[in-house]
Amino acid sequence: MSDDKANPAQANADAKREVSRKDFLNEITLGALGVAGLGGAALTYQFFSPKVLFELPTTFRAGNPDLYPVNSVTFLQDQQVYIVRTAAGFYAVSAVCTHLGCITQWKPEANMIACPCHGSKFQPNGKKIDGPATPPLPHYAINLTADGELQVDKLQITKADQVLKV
Amino acid sequence: MGTSFNTALESLRTTRVWKSIFRRGPAITNRTRSLAVFGNLFLHWLPVKVREKSLRVRAAYYLGSLSLLLFITLVVTGVLLMFYYHPATPKAYYDMKDLRFVVSNGVFVRNVHRVGAHLLVLLVFWHMFHVFYRGGYKPPHEFNWVVGIILLLLTLFLSYTGYLLPWDQLAFWAVTVGTNIISAAPVIGSEVRFVALGGHIVGENTLLRFYVLHVVILPLLAFLFIGVHLWRVRKDGGLTVGSKDDDGQN
Numbered sequence: 001m002s003d004d005k006a007n008p009a010q011a012n013a014d015a016k017r018e019v020s021r022k023d024f025l026n027e028i029t030l031g032a033l034g035v036a037g038l039g040g041a042a043l044t045y046q047f048f049s050p051k052v053l054f055e056l057p058t059t060f061r062a063g064n065p066d067l068y069p070v071n072s073v074t075f076l077q078d079q080q081v082y083i084v085r086t087a088a089g090f091y092a093v094s095a096v097c098t099h100l101g102c103i104t105q106w107k108p109e110a111n112m113i114a115c116p117c118h119g120s121k122f123q124p125n126g127k128k129i130d131g132p133a134t135p136p137l138p139h140y141a142i143n144l145t146a147d148g149e150l151q152v153d154k155l156q157i158t159k160a161d162q163v164l165k166v
Numbered sequence: 167m168g169t170s171f172n173t174a175l176e177s178l179r180t181t182r183v184w185k186s187i188f189r190r191g192p193a194i195t196n197r198t199r200s201l202a203v204f205g206n207l208f209l210h211w212l213p214v215k216v217r218e219k220s221l222r223v224r225a226a227y228y229l230g231s232l233s234l235l236l237f238i239t240l241v242v243t244g245v246l247l248m249f250y251y252h253p254a255t256p257k258a259y260y261d262m263k264d265l266r267f268v269v270s271n272g273v274f275v276r277n278v279h280r281v282g283a284h285l286l287v288l289l290v291f292w293h294m295f296h297v298f299y300r301g302g303y304k305p306p307h308e309f310n311w312v313v314g315i316i317l318l319l320l321t322l323f324l325s326y327t328g329y330l331l332p333w334d335q336l337a338f339w340a341v342t343v344g345t346n347i348i349s350a351a352p353v354i355g356s357e358v359r360f361v362a363l364g365g366h367i368v369g370e371n372t373l374l375r376f377y378v379l380h381v382v383i384l385p386l387l388a389f390l391f392i393g394v395h396l397w398r399v400r401k402d403g404g405l406t407v408g409s410k411d412d413d414g415q416n
Contacts, residue, residue, distance in 0.1 A: 050365060101343060
């Protein structure tokens with residue numbers, strides 16, 4: 001055919017890609033099974049990822065600001081948060097050590113937050129003094145509700161210098 | 167008295183019931199003796215012959231065999247413990263107290279399981295070091311070494327998931343620390359931690375997931391890989407076979 005003579009390279013390329021019907025159907029089937037397999041894997045992963053959690057709510061009220069004396073650090077056991085009141089105002093610091101997750105303790109006599117597990121030490125504003133922890137303790141967003149109670153949102157991390165003035 | 171027992175046994179062997187179970191006939195010829203092993207579901211895994219040298223203690227100190235035996239012991243004691251254990255918080259902790267102080271011989275079963283678990287970890291490490299020392303990882307046994315490493319990882323995962331189940335302080339913080347280490351992995355770390363824990367915290371979801379892993383999934387995988395591991399050893403000729411050169415010749 002004149003087409004072959006004009007484009008021998010094209011004809012050659014087409015000839016090399018010749019695939020029998022049997023092989024074509026095999027490849028199509030394997031491809032389809034592969035896609036189905038990938039889809040199955042994705043669905044299985046979604047199955048294992050829980051959608052409803054029965055854990056403590058991450059936004060909680062911490063009571064009236066007057067409960068907290070000035071220059072105090074109060075440990076809230078259930079939520080694992082320190083409510084710190086300085087002369088400037090309030091901030092909420094996580095009590096979970098940033099090293100490997102143990103719950104820290106407030107040491108008023110040394111004016112520091114200390115972790116019993118591996119000896120990390122933090123200032124009340126979360127800044128690290130010593131120990132294997134690397135990041136400082138995160139600050140959670142704290143604000144006042146409409147009826148004048150403190151409210152902390154553990155899902156919102158704020159900058160360490162942000163303070164709630166009351 | 168001995169002979170009357172023997173004659174009783176002989177007459178038992180002529181009954182139709184017996185002959186329907188043992189169809190090969192009495193194992194008195196070489197053929198029927200072989201059939202006694204080949205034709206049996208539980209025995210046909212075993213080799214027909216073994217080298218006498220491989221049965222000596224010095225061959226491999228029975229480390230692999232002891233690991234298997236200890237694993238089976240752990241499965242048996244584990245199933246016994248399952249009759250009294252609820253994988254729920256905080257009942258799990260009180261169930262362990264029950265097993266120790268209330269259940270008859272519960273303290274024994276629990277201790278065999280716990281001590282056995284520690285011993286198994288020790289044994290498999292020792293077994294691995296010995297195989298390495300003797301060069302048992304060289305061709306054509308490379309793949310079996312890899313299977314062995316997979317078994318080591320399964321043993322460690324079984325140990326780790328089982329550690330949480332008593333739901334005491336030791337268990338809780340060990341899992342907290344371990345899963346926090348997972349979350350330090352780049353990109354996928356916190357996602358993997360979320361799925362492993364079944365949430366953001368070590369809680370009831372975590373206990374249940376670790377229980378299912380410890381009791382169903384990991385033991386099934388372990389049985390599978392133990393099968394492959396032993397099959398490979400047997401097909402390669404068992405212990406005390408000389409190592410082959412790269413071209414497969416002795």
